[in-house]
Amino acid sequence: MTAHESTETLGNAAANGAQDGAGGESEVLLTTDADGVRTLTFNRPKAYNSLTVELKERLLTALREAAEDDSVRAVVLTGAGKAFCAGQDLKEHVATLRSGTENPLATVAEHYNPIVTALVDLPKPVIAAVNGSAAGAGAALAYACDLRIASSSATFAMAFAGVGLGPDSGASWTLQRLVGAGRAVELMMLGRKVDSEEALRLGLVGEVVPDDELAARSHAVATRLAAGPTRAYAKIKSTVARAAECSLAEALAAEAAAQTELGGTADHREAVEAFVEKRRPQFTGK
Structure with missing residues (x-):
């Protein structure tokens, strides 16, 4: 696959949305390789790429595979459709909560913690190409990446307090390193939405580009890193x-x-x- 094909594929997924991965209709995580760059795309656009157990498990496997694959020298993480990642799939969460058969928050230790560890420890650069809403654990995954490039329509929100929970997915560790402890607590307690321009001013992202340029720009930066030491x-x-x-x-x-x-x-x-x-x-x- 050429660089043009890779960015065109990513751009089409982000603009038009692939099939919703719910119900096994398609892959919940898309993987494309070009120019030493592996692009991982959350592929549940109808559910704003919210994280089910299936998607979390697939993401963890994909990150570990990327770490071990010598042909992969940089990784891009992004979402299909209009959202980057809305965080935990609350429909799945409520169903588990109501069943009473297991602890729904066991996913923090079983999935979120290993995913964030895999992102932070990945011995290659990881870029979050934030193409829309990034909320809760979705925002935290972006914060755990090395670089963040946002589309102009991207937003960030620490949505944990809104559902009566504290931060997870490493947000308590990563967010304060980006914006300082005081601002991190404010964003977590108020849970307010931060648009792309404010995210740039705060230091949540390093760059903001027009929506239709995000795929190409992210791939260009990743390609530069993939050709590096x-x-x-x-x-x-x-x-x-x-x-x-x-x-x-x-x-x-x-x-x-x-x-x-x-x-x-x-x-x-x-x-x-x-x-x-x-x-x-x-x-x-x-």
Whole structure:
């Protein structure tokens, strides 16, 4: 699949909506590969891509597969139709709650926590292409990605308090790192909707583009990252995460260890040789 085909497929899914994945009518998660980029598309547009057990399990598997696949050097996460992800599918949640046979919130430990861990620990760049509403766990999944590019119609909402719950899916950890603790608490308690321009001002996203340019722009950024030093990106992710929780001395030690490891990579040697030869480096991710 060419880059044009990949962005065209993603754009059509976002603009027109694929079949709703409910009831087994189609895949609840679409996967496309192009230019070293794997695009994962939530595919329940009629349900605003809300998260069922099936979709959560498929997403977790897909993230783990992307982490292990050497041909995948960047990941884009997006949604089909008019929403990125509305969070937990409340119809499924209510049905489980009413049945009384199991704890509906067991999904936090069984699904949401492993998904967020897989996103944060994925040793490759992950971009959230937020094409519409991102609410509750849906917003939290976007916050767990490394980069966020939003369409002009995108919105974000921490909807947990509105259903009598606290944050999950790592939102207590990720959101305050993006906007600060005070603002994070405000957004969680009030649960108000944040539009794309405010999201840009607050630092929730790094870029806002017109709706019809989101697919192409996200793929372009992902393609650039996919052609870069993948192992260095993995160390950037891990050292920044560690530095947020440790002392300066520990952060310095982690940086030194990372540099020692990266100094022995083929990509580092290639970059140095390219600099000396005054040419652009050709990174292989190794």
